[in-house]
Amino acid sequence: MLESLKAATFEVLETMFFIFPEHLEESADLFHGPGLRAWVPVEGPKKFRVGLTVPLPLAREMAANFLGLEKDEVPPDKLEDVLKETANMVAGSFLSQEKVPEAFYLKPPQAQHLDLDDQDWQDNAHHLLLAVDDAGLEVFMEKTK
Amino acid sequence: MAYNVLIVDDSATMRALIRKVLKISGLELGECFEGANGREALEILENHWVDLVLSDLHMPVMDGADLVKALRENHMWQTIPVVLITTEGRQDVLAPFFEKGIQGYIRKPFRPEDIKEKLQNILGEAWVPDARELEGCDF
Numbered sequence A: 001m002l003e004s005l006k007a008a009t010f011e012v013l014e015t016m017f018f019i020f021p022e023h024l025e026e027s028a029d030l031f032h033g034p035g036l037r038a039w040v041p042v043e044g045p046k047k048f049r050v051g052l053t054v055p056l057p058l059a060r061e062m063a064a065n066f067l068g069l070e071k072d073e074v075p076p077d078k079l080e081d082v083l084k085e086t087a088n089m090v091a092g093s094f095l096s097q098e099k100v101p102e103a104f105y106l107k108p109p110q111a112q113h114l115d116l117d118d119q120d121w122q123d124n125a126h127h128l129l130l131a132v133d134d135a136g137l138e139v140f141m142e143k144t145k
Numbered sequence B: 001m002a003y004n005v006l007i008v009d010d011s012a013t014m015r016a017l018i019r020k021v022l023k024i025s026g027l028e029l030g031e032c033f034e035g036a037n038g039r040e041a042l043e044i045l046e047n048h049w050v051d052l053v054l055s056d057l058h059m060p061v062m063d064g065a066d067l068v069k070a071l072r073e074n075h076m077w078q079t080i081p082v083v084l085i086t087t088e089g090r091q092d093v094l095a096p097f098f099e100k101g102i103q104g105y106i107r108k109p110f111r112p113e114d115i116k117e118k119l120q121n122i123l124g125e126a127w128v129p130d131a132r133e134l135e136g137c138d139f
Helices: A002-017 A056-067 A076-097 B012-025 B038-047 B064-073 B091-099 B112-126
Strands: A034-043 A048-055 A110-115 A127-132 A135-143 B003-008 B029-035 B052-055 B082-086 B104-107
Touching: A002 A056, A002 A076, A002 A127, A002 A135, A034 A056, A034 A076, A048 A056, A048 A076, A056 A076, A056 A135, A056 B012, A076 A110, A076 B012, B003 B012, B003 B038, B012 B029, B012 B112, B029 B038, B038 B052, B038 B064, B052 B064, B052 B112, B064 B082, B082 B091, B082 B112, B104 B112
Parallel strands: B003 B029, B003 B052, B052 B082, B082 B104
Antiparallel strands: A034 A048, A034 A110, A048 A135, A127 A135
16 A cells, blocks of 8 residues: 555656655654645545655745746745645545545645654654655555544 | 636646646637636636636535536536546546546646647647647746
């Protein structure tokens, strides 16, 4: 399942953002400072969410690439919007790749700002840690209530 | 003939991106309207002539499925071509929309060329033949 999540993430980042991530074999020292997390709730017979967490500079780079702007031209409010749309595309691509039954459907994406230094970045079965140059990128899928 | 296009997506960022792609795609673009959901789209259609609807599927308030249904049940709007631009890629979800009268779908993530090719297929000879090529465009 994580392979499908990885494939979905790579497809979205490469196609829409011209960003080519690498898998992080070790954890976590690329996640520091202020960050942004966006996710899409998936509902149906079971509930889970699919999302991404990135440091703010990477969020800014992604938004700049997506919108065709320079990094310093990206309006702050667009960072959340772009990352939410990214999570939306990753979740949609993941459902397709996993051939998830149609009873499962995507809810509107959500986002929150967070301090990356407060998070646990150990590798686990529910997320992938990727690297884009010197920035970390987490992709996760986890059950919800 | 210039085409009036209605873009329906709850993400303003995605609407802006699609609008940008349309501008460089070679489609002879008239007015470009935007709605954040199906209900806003219907309000725009009440007041403006639209030749093509590009709609997301999953949206709050009124989703793409209900928008397609409303369009096909209204004699004024039932012939307007509708293309879904959606994260949905599951064929069992998308197939029924063709029975409901959509002309095609474009899956997100998309390349600008995907939109160009799909609209070329649907609009056919309305396409500007010597349109600017997308490859190499910086947008």
